[in-house]
Amino acid sequence: MSSNYERTAGSRKRLDAWGIAGWVFLLLLLVFTVVPLAWMLSTALKTQLGALQFPPRWIPTNPTTENFRMLLDPNDDIGRRFLRYMLNSLWVSTATTVVGVLVAVPAAYAFSRFRFPGRNSLFYGVLLRNMFPAVIFLIPLFILMRNLRLVNSYGSLIITYLTFGLPLSIWLLKGFYDNIPVQLEQAARIDGASRFQAFIRIVMPLSAPGIVATAIYSFILAWNEYVYALTFITDDRKLTVPVGLQRFFSEYVANWPGLMAAAFLMSIPVVVMFLVLQKYFVRALTEGAIKQ
Numbered sequence: 001m002s003s004n005y006e007r008t009a010g011s012r013k014r015l016d017a018w019g020i021a022g023w024v025f026l027l028l029l030l031v032f033t034v035v036p037l038a039w040m041l042s043t044a045l046k047t048q049l050g051a052l053q054f055p056p057r058w059i060p061t062n063p064t065t066e067n068f069r070m071l072l073d074p075n076d077d078i079g080r081r082f083l084r085y086m087l088n089s090l091w092v093s094t095a096t097t098v099v100g101v102l103v104a105v106p107a108a109y110a111f112s113r114f115r116f117p118g119r120n121s122l123f124y125g126v127l128l129r130n131m132f133p134a135v136i137f138l139i140p141l142f143i144l145m146r147n148l149r150l151v152n153s154y155g156s157l158i159i160t161y162l163t164f165g166l167p168l169s170i171w172l173l174k175g176f177y178d179n180i181p182v183q184l185e186q187a188a189r190i191d192g193a194s195r196f197q198a199f200i201r202i203v204m205p206l207s208a209p210g211i212v213a214t215a216i217y218s219f220i221l222a223w224n225e226y227v228y229a230l231t232f233i234t235d236d237r238k239l240t241v242p243v244g245l246q247r248f249f250s251e252y253v254a255n256w257p258g259l260m261a262a263a264f265l266m267s268i269p270v271v272v273m274f275l276v277l278q279k280y281f282v283r284a285l286t287e288g289a290i291k292q
Contacts, residue, residue: 037267044068044261051256067261082262084237085244090269092154092240093222096161100169100218101211103162108173109199113182123174126167134164135227142231156232157240161222169214176210177203212277220270241266 038058043051045063073079111123141160142151150156180203188198204211226242233239245266248259 037264040260040264044257044264046257048255048257051260067257068265070258071261071265078258081236081247082241082244082265085239085241086266088154088238089223089240089242089266092157092161093219095154096158096165096222097215097218099158100162100165101215104166104169104173104214105204105207105211107166108170109177109203111170111174112177123170126170129163130167137163138227138231141228145232151232152234152238153232154238157222157225157229160228160232161218161225165218165221169218172214172217173207173210176207180206216274216277219273223270 042058042060044067045065046060047062047064047066050057050060050062070076071079071082074083111119141163145151145156145159148156150159184202184206185195185198188202189195193201224242225240229240229243233243241262245259245262248255248262
């Protein structure tokens with residue numbers, strides 16, 4: 001009895017140690033994530049002179065919201081351009097998300113449910129693109145877009161972002177569909193539903209968390225992308241927010257408070273969307289990763 005008690009006590013101590021280590025790791029991860037955002041907001045509330053002060057201060061001496069007012073004022077030239085960049089990014093990201101989901105959902109379902117020659121080769125071929133850095137496709141994709149006469153258009157960005165986002169979206173959704181029992185569809189077919197009706201009425205509601213996770217991933221990828229947006233778009237009226245942020249840099253000095261205010265406003269849509277939909281995102285990652 002004593003030996004069993006000692007083993008139980010020892011296992012509890014190890015579990016407590018792992019629990020403490022986990023909380024410490026999460027705390028460090030939280031600090032690593034929150035500190036840059038806090039410094040960004042602190043700088044955005046400073047004047048240009050206060051941002052260049054040394055040693056730097058976390059709490060501004062004379063906080064001001066002028067930088068935010070300037071960016072959100074449609075009557076101000078900087079604000080008008082920034083709001084246009086936000087709308088451009090919102091349009092490109094939304095279009096990429098919608099088209100990506102419309103393509104990834106049937107593709108992942110086909111890989112999960114159907115058996116056809118070359119299925120595994122085609123599936124791994126889709127994932128092959130993610131083995132290479134995105135920047136190495138810059139020149140080939142630019143030549144392709146130039147031949148298609150899509151340079152300096154939103155279409156070039158949407159097609160490019162789909163090229164990057166679809167492989168992981170298909171892989172994520174396939175793992176989710178694999179965990180949906182095929183017997184549910186068979187029962188619907190027995191009751192008189194077609195395969196398409198079974199997919200819409202049975203599979204789609206059950207796969208909603210996976211679809212939401214795919215949409216979040218596609219939106220964030222398109223919203224934050226910089227290199228391709230800088231290369232494919234030259235018209236100032238069509239720039240996206242990541243490229244538009246460089247307008248706060250001039251030849252001799254950078255408007256750091258304005259840049260931090262713009263970056264903070266740029267992060268709000270993604271953070272809000274993730275906070276609202278995070279339960280679906282976490283559920284999709286866990287259910288799609290567990291094989292039943």
